[in-house]
Amino acid sequence: MNLPMQLRLYSDYIAEVGMVRFERPNSTVYAASDRCLLYRQQKAMKLLRHLDVSPQPASIRPLRRLWVMEVTHPTLTDFLAALAGSKRRGKIELIRRLGATVGMVHSLRHTGTGDIVDPDSISVLRKLTTLVRKNQVLLSVQGKPADLFAGLLGEVKFLWGSSGGTLVGNWPDFPPVRIWNSGLMIMDLSRANYSEPLLDLVNLHPRDIGLETMFFWEYFLQGYGATCELPAQGKAKIEVLYKIKLLQALAEGKGVQRAQEDCRIQWWKKV
Secondary structure (H helix, E strand, C coil), X not given: CCHHHHHHHHHHHHHHHCEEEEECCCEEEEEECCHHHHHHHHHHHHHCCCCCCXXXXXXXXXXXCEEEEEEECCCCEEHHHHHHCCCHHHHHHXXXXXXXXXXXXXXXXXXXXXXXXXXXXXXXXXXXXXXXXXXXXXXXXXXCCCHHHCXXXXXXXXXXXXXXXXXXXXXXXXXXEEEECCEEEECCCCCCEEECCHHHHXXXXXXXXXXXXXXXXXXXXXXXXXXXXCXXXXXXXXXXXXXXXXXXXXXXXXXXXXXXXXXXXXXXXXX
8 A cells, every 4th residue: 555545544543643653664654743743753863873773764744734754774573572472581682672772862961851853941850840749739629638749849859950851752651662683773752852761761561561570670771771871869760750650640630550550569679
């Protein structure tokens, strides 16, 4: 099926989700209803030329009332399929490789935070304190108890300084990656921004891909540490970020069970 026909077939779905990928053996076409998503994808790919798989994004162009961008790359294989089909040693290598790739993303620093296309000068500390205050107010307005988060703002101010963020994928779920030889290609960077890098780790859920929690984190962090050091007081920061995630879930009334489970597991205290 040619691209115009694919766009016609999936136009409603693209409008609903924002951006989709049409993957081919040696290229991927990104289609979006808002070209800002493709600008972000394009900018992130240019920033990440140091990754093992460095795709070449073409220019963004309009097609059938949508925006498209084609990216050329080597022939790729599916990461999750390879993970599922591997024995223990193979799984360990793939998890380490994923950790190293995410670490390479986080190695790109910025003086501020925000959208990578047009970042601002706001620090990570200010971003986090704003987020905490906003959700504490939401809880209060709804009449929900907030005792658990009484000291959260103080913890944030104690742990974070006035520095900016790093490039983060900001994936809502497990990072979409593909394999080429010994490297990985990150397929979706449309939400990438400059922020606190540990937020990407807080959003990872090993059980979603069939892995035991501690098994995953032990080897993921080995790979991550090879390309990007965990920040000072990293474990304390991770714990606070999980609390912020729970606060936000309670304030918004969604994802509460997952956030509570994340806080209960406390994997960061065991690695």
